[in-house]
Amino acid sequence: MLGLHIAVGCFVILLNLAGGAIGGLAWFRDRPSIPFWYVLRAAQISVFIQAALGGLLLVTNHKAAENLHYLYGILPLVISFIAEGARTGAAQRELGDLDFEGLSAETQESLALQIVRREMGIMAVSCGVIFFLALRAATTSGI
Incomplete structure (x- = not known):
């Protein structure tokens, strides 16, 4: 299961990097991007799977090298929920x-x-934040 956790962690890093880059570029160019939303949803799913795998590893007595790993591991999930709430509020503010x-x-x-x-x-920034948190999680895992 540890190998799967590492593999999904790599996907979390790559998908959020791609989502942040695609979304940021589309935002900068002032053009909507359909591929961004697919990459974003894949990134969010990978974050959820990664957090679930991390939780399973924790209950099966696998320990990270540093306790900060757990914080860096759960914060991406929290950021995803906060960003979705902010995204919903964006439409309401505009209307x-x-x-x-x-x-x-x-x-x-x-x-x-x-x-x-x-x-x-909003969502591109959240991808960027999650990308850096996932990188930190990887560096504090002890692997």
Whole structure:
């Protein structure tokens, strides 16, 4: 199981690096990116699997070299949930009390693109944070 934990950890690092780069570039260029959302969801799934595997290793008495490894291992999961909450709030902040259906099609599209861009920015930053946390988790594992 330790080998699987290491392999999934590598996926966590790579997927979050890719998600942060793709999302950050799309945000910078002010263009929505469909591939970003697929990479993001794969990264989030890998974080969940990694945390579950880490928990299984912990209950089966496998110990990390440093106790900080556990913090770096669980924080990516926490960051994912916080980022999803912030992403949800981004759309609500943009819309406010606006009657979206009453707007022209052009205005609706412009507003939707603003929301997507803000959401991409939030999630790309979360990928970057998780990437660095996963790197630190790897360096404190003792492997």
